[in-house]
Amino acid sequence: MKQNGEQQALGGNIHLRYLKNPGKLIERWKPYNPSTLTVMVDDNEPGKEDQTKYIVELAAALPDTLIVSRVKHRMDGGYHTKPVNNPAYWVASPDDFLNKWQHLGVGNMTLYALNEPDDGIDDKGVVDREVIYRLNSWFVETAEKAAQRGVSISGPNFGKGIPALGPDGEWNPEFDPILIVLSKHSGLHFLTLHEYGPEDDPYHMGRYKASLRRCVTLGLPPPRFIFTEIGADKADTGDSIPNGYKSRGWSGTYFVNWLIDKLKRIYKPDIEAGIIVGLDVFSDGASSPEWEPFNFEEDEGFWGELTRAQKRGDLMRTKPIRQFVPKPENARTPLQVQIVTGSMRNIRSGPGTHFNDDGDVQPNQVITLYDFPLLTDGQKLNWKWVDLTPTLGGWMCVSDIQIKVVEALPHDPIPPTPIPESSPVVELPKPSVQTFSIPMVMKVDAENEEIATMLARYMAVAMDGNYRQLRYDAELLKRIDQIKSVSFSIEFSEPQEVTS
Numbered sequence: 001m002k003q004n005g006e007q008q009a010l011g012g013n014i015h016l017r018y019l020k021n022p023g024k025l026i027e028r029w030k031p032y033n034p035s036t037l038t039v040m041v042d043d044n045e046p047g048k049e050d051q052t053k054y055i056v057e058l059a060a061a062l063p064d065t066l067i068v069s070r071v072k073h074r075m076d077g078g079y080h081t082k083p084v085n086n087p088a089y090w091v092a093s094p095d096d097f098l099n100k101w102q103h104l105g106v107g108n109m110t111l112y113a114l115n116e117p118d119d120g121i122d123d124k125g126v127v128d129r130e131v132i133y134r135l136n137s138w139f140v141e142t143a144e145k146a147a148q149r150g151v152s153i154s155g156p157n158f159g160k161g162i163p164a165l166g167p168d169g170e171w172n173p174e175f176d177p178i179l180i181v182l183s184k185h186s187g188l189h190f191l192t193l194h195e196y197g198p199e200d201d202p203y204h205m206g207r208y209k210a211s212l213r214r215c216v217t218l219g220l221p222p223p224r225f226i227f228t229e230i231g232a233d234k235a236d237t238g239d240s241i242p243n244g245y246k247s248r249g250w251s252g253t254y255f256v257n258w259l260i261d262k263l264k265r266i267y268k269p270d271i272e273a274g275i276i277v278g279l280d281v282f283s284d285g286a287s288s289p290e291w292e293p294f295n296f297e298e299d300e301g302f303w304g305e306l307t308r309a310q311k312r313g314d315l316m317r318t319k320p321i322r323q324f325v326p327k328p329e330n331a332r333t334p335l336q337v338q339i340v341t342g343s344m345r346n347i348r349s350g351p352g353t354h355f356n357d358d359g360d361v362q363p364n365q366v367i368t369l370y371d372f373p374l375l376t377d378g379q380k381l382n383w384k385w386v387d388l389t390p391t392l393g394g395w396m397c398v399s400d401i402q403i404k405v406v407e408a409l410p411h412d413p414i415p416p417t418p419i420p421e422s423s424p425v426v427e428l429p430k431p432s433v434q435t436f437s438i439p440m441v442m443k444v445d446a447e448n449e450e451i452a453t454m455l456a457r458y459m460a461v462a463m464d465g466n467y468r469q470l471r472y473d474a475e476l477l478k479r480i481d482q483i484k485s486v487s488f489s490i491e492f493s494e495p496q497e498v499t500s
Contacts, residue, residue, distance in 0.1 A: 006033065006317050007033055007034065007035035007064070007065075007317065007318045007319075007320065007321075008032050008033055008034050008035060008310065008315040008316065008317065008318070009034075009035055009263060009267070009271050009276065009277075009278060009279055009315060009316035009317070009318045010032075010034065010259065010260075010263065010279055010281065010306075010315045010316065011029075011032075011034035011035060011036045011037045011038070011065070011278050011279065011280045011281070012029065012034070012037055012038070012280055012281050012283070012284040012296075013037075013038040013040070013228060013229055013280045013281060013282040013283045013284065014037060014038065014039045014040065014283070014284040014285055015040050015283055015284065015285035015286060015287040015291070016039050016040060016041050016051070016054055016055065016058070016285065017041055017042060017051055017054065018285045018286055018287045019284070019285040019297060020285075020297060020298060021297070021298075025058070025284075026058070026061050026062065028303065029062065029065075030061075030062060031307070031310075032306065032310055032315065033064060033065070034065055034278065035065065035066065035277055035278040035318040035321060036065065036066045036067075036068060036226050036277060036278025036279075036280055036321075037058075037062070037065055037066075037067055037068070037278075037280060038067075038068040038070060038112070038226075038228040038229070038280040039055050039058060039067055039068065039069060039070065040070040040071075040072050040112075040287070041054055041055060041070070041071060041072065042071070042072050042287075043071050043072060043073040043074075043076075051071075052069070052071060052101070052103070052104060055067060055069045055104060055109065056103070056104070056109075059107060059108050059109050062108075063108055064108070065108065066108055066109070066110060066226075066277070066278065066321050067108060067109045067110070068109075068110055068112055068154050068190075068192070068226060068228055068280070069101075069104035069105065069109045069110065069111055069112055070112035070115070070228075071101055071104070071112070072115075072287070075091050075092070076114065076115045077114060077115045077116050077117045077118070078091055078117065078118075079091050079092040079097055079114060079138060080114070080117065080134045080135050080137070080138030080139070081131075081134060082134070090134075090138060094138060094141045094142035094145050095145065097113070097142060098111075098142065098145060098146055098149065098151060102146070102149060102151045105146065105151035105152045105153055106150070106151060106152070106352060106354045107354040108354075109152070110152035110153060110154045110189075110190060110226075111146070111151060111152065111153045111154065112153075112154055112155065112157065112192070112228070113139065113142055113143075113153040113154060113155030113156060113157075114139065114155045114156040114157055115157050116157060116158065116159035116162070116194065117135055117156055117157075117158070118131055118135075119131070119132070119135070119158070119162045119163040119164065119172070119175070120132040120135065120174075121163070121164045121172075125164075127174075132174050132175070135156070135175075135178075136174075136175065136177040136178060139155060139156055139177075139178050139181070140177050140178065140181045142155075143155075143181045143182065143185060143189055144181065144185075146188075146189070147185045147188055147189070147325065148375060149375075149376075149377060150188075150325060150350050150351040150352035150354075150355070150375065150377045150383075152188050152189060152190070152323060153189050153190075154189065154190040154191075154192040154226055154228065155189075155191075155192055156178065156192070157192045157193065157194065157228055157229075158193050158194065159194050160194055160195065160196050160233060161207070163175050165207070165210050166214075169210060169213065170210050170211075170213045170214040170217060171210045171211040171213070171214035173214070176214070176218065178191075179191075179211060179214060179215065179218070179220065179223070180218070180220065182223035183215065183220040183221055183222065183223050185325075186221060186222070186223045186224055187322075187323060187324040187325060187326060187349075187350075188323055188324070188325055188350065189223070190223065190224050190225065190226045190277070191211065191223040191224065191225050191226075192225070192226045192227070192228045193208055193225065193227055193228070194227065194228065194229035194230070194282075195207065195208065195227055195229075195230050196229070196230065196231055196232060196233035197231075197232050197233070197258075197262065198232065205230070205262055205266050206266045206267075208225060208227075211223075212270075212275070222275050224274070224275060224276075224277050224321075225270070225275060225276045225277065226276075226277055226278045226279075226280070227276070227278070227279040227280060228280055229280065229282040229283075230259070230262075230279045230280065230281055230282065231244075231245065231259075231281055231282045231283075231294060232244065232245040232248060232250070232255070232258070232294075243290070243293055243294065244291075244292070244293025244294040244295075245258075245293070245294065245296075246292075246293040246294070246295075247293040251301050252296055252299035252300070252301030252302030252303070252304075252305065253301040253302070253304070253305040255296070255302060256302055256305040256306055256309060257305065257309075259281060260309055260314045260315070263279070263314075263315075263316045264314075264316075267279065267316070268316065271316050271318055272319075274318070274319035276318075277318055277319075277321050278318065281296070282294050283295055283296075284296060284297050285297050322349065322356065323349065323350060323355060323356075324349035324350055324355070324356070325349070325350035325351060325355070325395065327370075327385050327393060328373055328385065330372070330373060331370040331372065331373065331385050332370065332371070332372050333370060333371035333372050334368050334369070334370050334371075334387075335368070335369050335370075335371055335405050335406075335407070336366055336367070336368055336369075336405070336406040336407040337366070337367060337368075337369045337403040337404060337405055337406060338363075338364050338365065338366055338367075338403065338404045338406060339361060339362075339363050339364065339365070339401055339402075339403055340363070340364070340402050340403065340404045341401055341402040343363070344360050344361065344362055344363065345360065345361040345396050345397060345401070346359075346360060346361075346396070346397075347359040347360065347361060347386065347388060347392075347393075347394035347395065347396055348394055348395050348396075348397075349394060349395070350395055351375040351376075351377055351383035351395045352377040352379075352381075352383070352395075353377075353379070353381070353397075355395070358392070358394045359388055359392060359394065361386070361388070361396060366406055367386050367387065367388055367396075368386060368387040369384055369385075369386045369396070369398075369403065370384055370385045370386070370387075371384065374398075375395075380399075381397050381399045382397065382398050382399045383395045383396065383397055383398065384396060384398050
């Protein structure tokens with residue numbers, strides 16, 4: 001997505017189909033040029049209207065704003081859980097989820113993935129490792145598959161106080177796989193959280209910094225954050241005041257200034273660094289009566305003070321949101337090529353026409369094209385990575401063009417398959433055809449079986465059968481405190497005869 005003009009950090013969480021005056025929505029928000037808006041519609045259950053079209057229309061009307069697209073479903077906090085009375089493994093698999101809603105994660109939209117999922121740790125600190133395993137597995141697999149499709153996701157939208165912090169005040173290490181995958185794909189995906197005041201709440205605003213501390217410990221670059229809900233809630237300290245700023249007797253004017261105070265004192269450094277890209281106030285509209293105390297849609301004091309705050313420069317300007325998919329770690333087989341048919345081609349920041357145009361390739365221009373991997377976007381267009389210069393590269397659509405190979409460039413060979421010394425020499429009788437299964441085996445020695453299984457699954461999804469990616473991710477996993485050792489190998493099975 002491209003942004004023009006100054007973006008404001010403060011946006012809104014909009015209950016789109018529950019607005020009392022939807023005609024004023026764009027008129028109200030456009031002057032503030034918010035960096036992000038979280039927009040919710042209902043799921044199109046049988047017999048109901050497909051409301052996702054309204055999110056797409058709003059994104060088109062506000063092209064400089066990143067729209068966090070949420071489709072509210074009764075199970076949207078539990079897609080990763082085991083269904084009741086159903087043999088399926090997930091309530092909705094990562095493929096099910098993306099196949100249905102990936103159109104809400106392209107262009108200036110990012111797809112809201114999960115809503116306030118259970119972190120598997122109860123009030124007494126009892127840990128349900130199956131819940132943790134399922135949550136990590138589902139989210140990591142969804143993030144990896146979305147990246148392969150050029151689709152942006154935002155999640156897991158942890159609720160206030162979740163996940164529980166570790167003993168050192170860092171993000172709970174049980175959820176390191178989520179942190180790792182969002183760091184890995186920080187150009188495309190976002191870590192999304194819900195934070196609420198008051199500040200005497202033990203689950204106060206600013207707990208996100210625990211994840212930044214964990215990134216330092218792991219040696220990871222931080223992900224980018226969007227707070228898809230922020231506001232005033234009931235404190236977990238015996239506070240008898242109900243939820244919402246209105247229940248506290250606050251005016252809209254006071255509420256805006258309360259929010260600005262938090263922006264300046266808590267979030268400012270990370271907004272200026274580009275780590276936080278947006279904070280969306282809950283809520284513009286109310287999908288049920290329980291959210292009315294939060295609803296500022298018709299609060300003229302709120303909108304008036306928001307305008308005055310913008311003029312004062314108090315809404316906090318953000319850095320432009322640039323979404324990109326970097327050169328794959330497993331890119332291989334570079335070729336010097338020329339386009340011999342077709343017109344000029346754009347080089348984009350990701351594998352899809354909705355990504356930024358970072359340059360052009362003219363017919364007959366010599367470029368370096370990597371023959372692997374080949375990614376296919378939601379429009380069924382095929383994309384490969386190309387280098388225009390040693391310092392400038394990106395994604396080029398290779399559908400409907402012909403290229404001429406000028407020269408095959410030297411490159412690191414694919415590591416040869418090691419054969420254990422004890423393996424017998426296999427004589428291939430003729431005229432039969434022999435096939436071999438050569439799996440890559442990842443061995444993880446962790447503190448418990450659930451963690452080892454969870455991380456092995458993560459590796460299987462992330463490496464996509466590529467030996468180099470396996471080596472890269474194995475080194476990444478070794479940084480996690482709970483991992484004792486990581487090893488990998490390639491093993492042979494007995495040959496199987498296939499009738500020819």
